[in-house]
Amino acid sequence: MTDSAPEAVNPVVPRPQTPHRDLLQLEVLPDEAQLRADIERLRKERNAVIIAHNYQRPEVQEIADFVGDSLGLSRQAAKTDADVIVFAGVHFMAETAAILNPEKTVLLPDLRAGCSLADTVTAQGIRDWKAQNPGGLVVTYVNTTADVKAESDYCVTSGNAVQVVQSLPEGVPVLFAPDRFLAAHVIRETGRAMDVWDGACHVHEAIRPEDVQGQQAAYPDAELLIHPECGCSSRILGAIPELQLYSTEGMIHRAKASPAQAFIVVTETGMVTRLEHDVPDKTFIPVSRTACCEYMKMITLENIRDALVNLEPRVTVPADIRALALKPIERMLAIG
Incomplete structure (x- = not known):
């Protein structure tokens, strides 16, 4: 028995395709x-x-x-x-x-x-704390849902948290929720002992001391503007104890008043836009291009x-x- 020669194989050529325009979810780019x-x-x-x-x-x-x-x-x-x-x-x-x-x-x-920080605390969690601390006061960052605010005694922002906590009566248990980094700033400034909820903004938490130090090395004459929500703030303060932390509005006031001509902005990148608008004669450097809130x-x-x-x-x-x-x-x- 002898082997036969293999048959020639003709390549399969697909037929030309007609685009199905109704399947394409194309949108005209908007005219700004x-x-x-x-x-x-x-x-x-x-x-x-x-x-x-x-x-x-x-x-x-x-x-x-x-x-x-x-x-x-x-x-x-x-x-x-x-x-x-x-x-x-x-x-x-x-x-x-x-x-x-x-x-x-x-x-x-x-x-x-939405907000990653607001998602870290629930109304039930606040109710549970109040049940364990009768007569205690709940101070919640405004970055919380309405039902959490409904369980609270005071709301605060980063701009007035210190002032609000200073106004509270001494000797009363206080729960500060949900941002642990803002709470650390308030405790440093007021000396008030508080229970602290273990929450954080994912953008601010991800800003590392190394990010700040890298920008300081690149811009040695720039002043630091650090938001108290930043996870890096405690370590930076350890190295520069006289450093002040600023709310976003506080950053604007400081940039206007400071003799510095350049600033490293240690918060979400959008704040650079606001600073450039309000203080146009100075330079603002984001601490990291990745400090960007996808929700905003x-x-x-x-x-x-x-x-x-x-x-x-x-x-x-x-x-x-x-x-x-x-x-x-x-x-x-x-x-x-």
Whole structure:
């Protein structure tokens, strides 16, 4: 038996494909000038105000009526006469605006814009602490959900946490929640013993002392502006005990007053945009390009425009939760 020669194999050539355009989820890139024009028109038609946090995208900060920290934006929300509040921030901030303005329409352009810090504490956790500490006081960072605020005695921001804690009666147990790094700053400044919730912002926690030291080596004449939420703050203070920590608004005041011409900004990168706008004659260097909150950056010109068109997504707070949560916010605003 002899082997036969192998048969020739003809390559299989696929037929030309006709694109199925209906399967392609393509969107035309938005025209920024048109988006801005649409937002300006809709802002007037809706009698809307746009308030933006310091960590928002540069183009969002630029079109906002007000840009500020949590305390400043809470104050703006409390006194606005607009019918619609568009909150360029994250969910707990829009909730705070809704608590202060139950009769107004509060919009959060992207409901996915949450907060890793707010997610570390629950209302049940606060209730459990209060059950173990009758008569104790709960001080919560404003970076918390409405139901957590409803279980609290006082709210604070990084700008007034020291002042609020200093106002509390001595000898009373205090729970400070949820940011352990801000709590450490308050304890250093006040000497007050407190129970501290073990929470942190994922962006601030990830900023390392090595990041700060690397920028100091690259910019030896630059002054440090460090936010008290930063996980690196204790070690940096160990090396520079006279260093002051600053809220985001405090950073602006310090940059204006300081003789330094350059600053290393140790917080979320969006703060560089605000500083460059308010102090244009000085130089601001982000501590790390990766210190970026993906939740804050979910707000865009496009979804702000869409929110004004549709008056959605709307953020509301149930009346019973609102009534309880309003008290610690009002106490915070009354103290400063």
